[in-house]
Amino acid sequence: MGNLQICDAVEIKNVRIGNSFLGKYCDLVRDTVLPYQWEILNDRIKGKEPSHAVLNFKIAAGLAEGDFYGEVFQDSDLAKWLEAAACCLEAHPDPELENIADGVIEIIEKAQREDGYLDTYFIIGSQEKRWEDLYECHELYCMGHMTEAAVAYYKATGKRRLLDVMIRCADYIDRCFGRESGKLRGYPGHQEIELALVRLYEVTGCERYLALSRYFLEERGRLPNYFVNEWKTSRGRRTFKDNTYVGEPDLLYNQSHRSVYEQESAVGHSVRAMYMYSAMADVARLTDDAAMYQACRALWKDVVCRQMYITGAIGSTHTGEAFTFAYDLPNATAYAETCASIGLIFFASRMLQMDTDGVYGDVMERVLYNVIPGSMSLDGKHFFYVNPQEVWPEASEKNPERFHVKPVRQEWFGCACCPPNLARLFTSLGKYLYSCREDTFYIHLFVSGQVTVKTKHGFFRLNISENYPWSGEIEVTLEEVPSENARIAIRIPGWCREWSLFLDGEESASPVKKGYVWISGGLKAGMRIRLILSMQVELMAADPRVRDDAGKAAIRRGPLIYCLEEIDNGKNLSAIRLDVQSAFCMEERTSPISPETAAVTGRGFRLNEDSWGEELYRPYDAAEKEVTVRAVPYCWWGNRGPGEMMVWIRT
Amino acid sequence: MGNLQICDAVEIKNVRIGNSFLGKYCDLVRDTVLPYQWEILNDRIKGKEPSHAVLNFKIAAGLAEGDFYGEVFQDSDLAKWLEAAACCLEAHPDPELENIADGVIEIIEKAQREDGYLDTYFIIGSQEKRWEDLYECHELYCMGHMTEAAVAYYKATGKRRLLDVMIRCADYIDRCFGRESGKLRGYPGHQEIELALVRLYEVTGCERYLALSRYFLEERGRLPNYFVNEWKTSRGRRTFKDNTYVGEPDLLYNQSHRSVYEQESAVGHSVRAMYMYSAMADVARLTDDAAMYQACRALWKDVVCRQMYITGAIGSTHTGEAFTFAYDLPNATAYAETCASIGLIFFASRMLQMDTDGVYGDVMERVLYNVIPGSMSLDGKHFFYVNPQEVWPEASEKNPERFHVKPVRQEWFGCACCPPNLARLFTSLGKYLYSCREDTFYIHLFVSGQVTVKTKHGFFRLNISENYPWSGEIEVTLEEVPSENARIAIRIPGWCREWSLFLDGEESASPVKKGYVWISGGLKAGMRIRLILSMQVELMAADPRVRDDAGKAAIRRGPLIYCLEEIDNGKNLSAIRLDVQSAFCMEERTSPISPETAAVTGRGFRLNEDSWGEELYRPYDAAEKEVTVRAVPYCWWGNRGPGEMMVWIRT
Numbered sequence A, B: 001m002g003n004l005q006i007c008d009a010v011e012i013k014n015v016r017i018g019n020s021f022l023g024k025y026c027d028l029v030r031d032t033v034l035p036y037q038w039e040i041l042n043d044r045i046k047g048k049e050p051s052h053a054v055l056n057f058k059i060a061a062g063l064a065e066g067d068f069y070g071e072v073f074q075d076s077d078l079a080k081w082l083e084a085a086a087c088c089l090e091a092h093p094d095p096e097l098e099n100i101a102d103g104v105i106e107i108i109e110k111a112q113r114e115d116g117y118l119d120t121y122f123i124i125g126s127q128e129k130r131w132e133d134l135y136e137c138h139e140l141y142c143m144g145h146m147t148e149a150a151v152a153y154y155k156a157t158g159k160r161r162l163l164d165v166m167i168r169c170a171d172y173i174d175r176c177f178g179r180e181s182g183k184l185r186g187y188p189g190h191q192e193i194e195l196a197l198v199r200l201y202e203v204t205g206c207e208r209y210l211a212l213s214r215y216f217l218e219e220r221g222r223l224p225n226y227f228v229n230e231w232k233t234s235r236g237r238r239t240f241k242d243n244t245y246v247g248e249p250d251l252l253y254n255q256s257h258r259s260v261y262e263q264e265s266a267v268g269h270s271v272r273a274m275y276m277y278s279a280m281a282d283v284a285r286l287t288d289d290a291a292m293y294q295a296c297r298a299l300w301k302d303v304v305c306r307q308m309y310i311t312g313a314i315g316s317t318h319t320g321e322a323f324t325f326a327y328d329l330p331n332a333t334a335y336a337e338t339c340a341s342i343g344l345i346f347f348a349s350r351m352l353q354m355d356t357d358g359v360y361g362d363v364m365e366r367v368l369y370n371v372i373p374g375s376m377s378l379d380g381k382h383f384f385y386v387n388p389q390e391v392w393p394e395a396s397e398k399n400p401e402r403f404h405v406k407p408v409r410q411e412w413f414g415c416a417c418c419p420p421n422l423a424r425l426f427t428s429l430g431k432y433l434y435s436c437r438e439d440t441f442y443i444h445l446f447v448s449g450q451v452t453v454k455t456k457h458g459f460f461r462l463n464i465s466e467n468y469p470w471s472g473e474i475e476v477t478l479e480e481v482p483s484e485n486a487r488i489a490i491r492i493p494g495w496c497r498e499w500s501l502f503l504d505g506e507e508s509a510s511p512v513k514k515g516y517v518w519i520s521g522g523l524k525a526g527m528r529i530r531l532i533l534s535m536q537v538e539l540m541a542a543d544p545r546v547r548d549d550a551g552k553a554a555i556r557r558g559p560l561i562y563c564l565e566e567i568d569n570g571k572n573l574s575a576i577r578l579d580v581q582s583a584f585c586m587e588e589r590t591s592p593i594s595p596e597t598a599a600v601t602g603r604g605f606r607l608n609e610d611s612w613g614e615e616l617y618r619p620y621d622a623a624e625k626e627v628t629v630r631a632v633p634y635c636w637w638g639n640r641g642p643g644e645m646m647v648w649i650r651t
Helices: A021-041 A053-060 A075-091 A095-111 A120-124 A139-157 A161-176 A193-204 A207-219 A226-232 A270-287 A290-306 A338-354 A358-374 A393-398 A418-427 B021-041 B053-060 B075-091 B095-111 B120-124 B139-157 B161-176 B193-204 B207-219 B226-232 B270-287 B290-306 B338-354 B358-374 B393-398 B418-427
Strands: A015-017 A434-437 A440-443 A449-455 A458-466 A473-480 A487-491 A499-503 A506-508 A516-520 A528-533 A537-542 A552-557 A560-565 A576-578 A600-607 A617-619 A624-633 B015-017 B434-437 B440-443 B449-455 B458-466 B473-480 B487-491 B499-503 B506-508 B516-520 B528-533 B537-542 B552-557 B560-565 B576-578 B600-607 B617-619 B624-633
Touching: A015 A021, A015 A075, A021 A075, A021 A358, A021 A418, A053 A075, A053 A095, A053 A120, A075 A095, A075 A139, A075 A418, A095 A139, A095 A161, A120 A139, A139 A161, A139 A193, A161 A193, A161 A207, A193 A207, A193 A270, A207 A270, A270 A290, A270 A338, A290 A338, A338 A358, A338 A418, A358 A487, A358 A560, A434 A449, A440 A458, A473 A487, A487 A528, A499 A516, A576 A624, B015 B021, B015 B075, B021 B075, B021 B358, B021 B418, B053 B075, B053 B095, B053 B120, B075 B095, B075 B139, B075 B418, B095 B139, B095 B161, B120 B139, B139 B161, B139 B193, B161 B193, B161 B207, B193 B207, B193 B270, B207 B270, B270 B290, B270 B338, B290 B338, B338 B358, B338 B418, B358 B487, B358 B560, B434 B449, B440 B458, B473 B487, B487 B528, B499 B516, B576 B624
Parallel strands: A440 A487, B440 B487
Antiparallel strands: A015 A449, A434 A440, A449 A458, A458 A473, A473 A528, A487 A516, A499 A506, A499 A528, A537 A552, A537 B617, A552 A560, A560 A624, A576 A600, A600 A624, A617 B537, B015 B449, B434 B440, B449 B458, B458 B473, B473 B528, B487 B516, B499 B506, B499 B528, B537 B552, B552 B560, B560 B624, B576 B600, B600 B624
16 A cells, blocks of 8 residues: 555535536536425425435424335435535535525434434334344445535535534444444444545544444454344344345345455445445555455456446346346346446545546546436436336336336436435536645546645646537646646546647647656646547447447447437337448537437448248348448437437447 | 138047157156156155155045145146156056056045045145135146046046046036136136146036136136236235235236237236137137137237247246247247247147148247257256256356356256146157048158058058158158048148158159148058158348347257357357358267257357457457357257357357
């Protein structure tokens, strides 16, 4: 670890995000998603499945009557929303929003028990059952999310009320869990509190929280396994849902099958995995734990080199919303949960703090330009929980193996983990774009706007201007640099094979190291850096061990992955193959955000369906007809009515 | 219906099956499978999951003590075995086997209640719950199978004991079910009794049984739906398995979603569907019901033209062991249950009785030469319940969507419906090969041996000699013909594009009608008919609407479908594509039954895996290396150790 150069992330408040591809999503979240979700959380949208999340807190606080309603982790929906609101406030003060937040924080404070415990499911239901079913009951998960919200709200507003609530809660958790006698030697069934405690440590400086996070990670998977023991004892071999008998818990599912130090393959529930790996990276960094860092590296590699869809989606099976194994990436049945890819960004950004290697930015970019914007409709009110990698609407309706693959985005879900997670991602986008270490400033992602960072010697203030990903030209103006020795490192995306760099108009042969071009020596205010990334439409192949993509290609332009839709190419996209000799060209752009924008066309061939009668099978002939194939950015598919969609196309 | 020419099936006892591809399976079943299964049914094979099927009857008969054990339909395992034994005895008298059968029949008779009821699950358990849960409890299903066994045993031995048992049982069913007041207006949750009652009618001549079968079919799916009503009343919205609450029954699952007359698409549990369609064909034929015949035609077409795998397997999803919808034939996750394809033969043979069209024989042949022999190992002691159409062993182990696809045949199953069903199919094979109407004799399948049929004017006695499917030469010697007007119709397989016919050595231009070549005029004893079917290795394509097979080919030679195995072609069969210009040649044969026999080889290409490092995705290039592709008959795959298998190969 000693040789790693730890970089500091940039605070949200120091970043102004301007008009850009990602900026538009930030605006959409702030202007539409966040207010809409607040209405949902308060059950004020007619005809929607009630959320009850705010009402649960009111009931727990004694401010309303009624029963708990929703998933056992319903509290986390409000926590995530509150964190998103806080991030919003950090960048864009808004008294009305702050007022709403203060109001709900007051309720949350009242809902907390005197000892610090805070989980409305058990407060309303049966408090004596606290911690009895860590495997299923998500208490630590919900407290983790609320802790993250508290930290974010404190950073945004300076107000301590929620922070103090969650400090009391963390202290209570610390009194309950640990290796000391009289404490439960358990850990969460759904990881989340681990990374939240690190954030609490970072804002309070209280080492106990870091130690508690580390305890949760280190204890996980030890023998005898806590969850097996819990199942035999406090759970009475039953499930809390309907009190029926269940078999021994699946330890792979929540990554408690072995010590985290010994985990090399991503397994089990993919969101749990991502949150755990993120916490592991945090703890490795803050406690200088080389063995944990090595485990993070191995898990990172397994995820991105062996179990990640080309859109940045992860999770190959809906059974357990889980990873399966290396190179198993079925397109038609992918789970690819939105929250999992959000978690992958958390993991990537933490790895980046320890190692400024371009691969981490590459993955953040892949996720942010493909699966994540694809999970939300352009109106900000419809969402995918599962992000299809291939859609045949009739199969989604009639083949149970594909019921989970919805061909259209849904308005809201009973289990609504993803939409508020999206909201907190986009409202906190500022912290993923840059980092800074001493007098070196790193640009990881290209987003128009301004960033200001204070270093020991002064300020970095940069203006970024781009029309990315439509154009590969990025202009960085240095408005202030802290010293003559200051350096700027800009990520050259992994997808880019040709690029050039101009410093004040003159081409520069600046050196590249681990995916970043380094500009050093003589930096001064007013200097203009122009990076030109050559951007062509390219066909991509997957490692041949990905059985489902063998003999197929995906279309990519810059960071964007494309897909075919039925509306452009007719029914039965499987019948189409791409002519790999054909040059795919971008159509002229007509409107700023629309699937029509940035479509690409090229030549392909289509199996001749007309010649088929009743026979299901007949002697092979290669009859095809030439067709024009039209592909649109994956992130915007499904905005023009239901129909087939396909990322990997035969060649 | 008036214009249909009803043909009589030939009795098993009139057919002698000689040494041949299918004959070897008949021998294997008689010599190995049947004795082995008898040991299993009596729990005498150490280390196997107990069957308890015979013991359940002993307990019900008061001859042993204990509880019922097994599936609620465990009785049917014994019934199917008994039917298989009866068919065996019909063709090959065997006092020892008959003695065993008589012994168990005595037990069955003692187990029957005085009123005629016979189901050990309820007799041992709770008799007052009879008929309370037709949706799940399989009583009529078990009685149906035992009725089939009784008819077969009576036909084979002339002994009435079991027949009388099942007549009493049928009479009891008749007293319980029907539209008359005081009767239950129900029908079976798993169809089977319908076709069994037809067989009972055929052997007894008692019209009531035919009428009862017709009632069960006609009542099915009427509104208000019986199963919904039953769920609300006698089932108390619970499931009998663990008495927990369950939702409204799935009516598509057991084809009670609408009147059988209105069913046009094959839906739901595929075995239930096949047994129902078979009974529908029987009733259509025997009651001259044109509307029901039309429903059978529509359902037949939907199954074989839209929902059948190229191996003759059916059932696209393991959820509900069910059909999905037209052209949805995923290879990697196919359910393809053995019993369903056996049911497809039942259905085909019944359709053939009404319409001697070659398409029915084509389907029987497809099933009998591919999926069915493939479901059994060459030692007769290992079986597939699910017949994989594509295997990646690691996925079968690690991807829950593919857990049901076993890469190796299993020794026995707790739910052992398939192995005894296989046994009764092969022991009764004689009745599927030929049919006869007045002085016309039909040959549907090519199996060496002899057949004798009595007609109004005398006897047909034919000797058939073949080395099919290795050779396309079939020789038929007429040992006796009933009259000068006698005609022979021989099926020209649908796969065959060139053939010639010789009568006593002279080529004949006999006419072809609906898939049969007709030889008429001047038939006489001693005449030799030689049919030469040209047999090449061919590549096959699926209708392009079968998404999973687009751009792929299957290899076929004669009736045999081929597949690639890892042992011949290395790991990752997806990386291989066939050179469609290459001629595939059959290797020299070395042993009579072995996967090595009859392998074919041709040229293909393989994606270059060696050039891939850590990157999961990279710009497409078409780099491939030439390879020799070796394919073996699908029916013999998986006999050389575990490994990948693939039927549909990229082109």
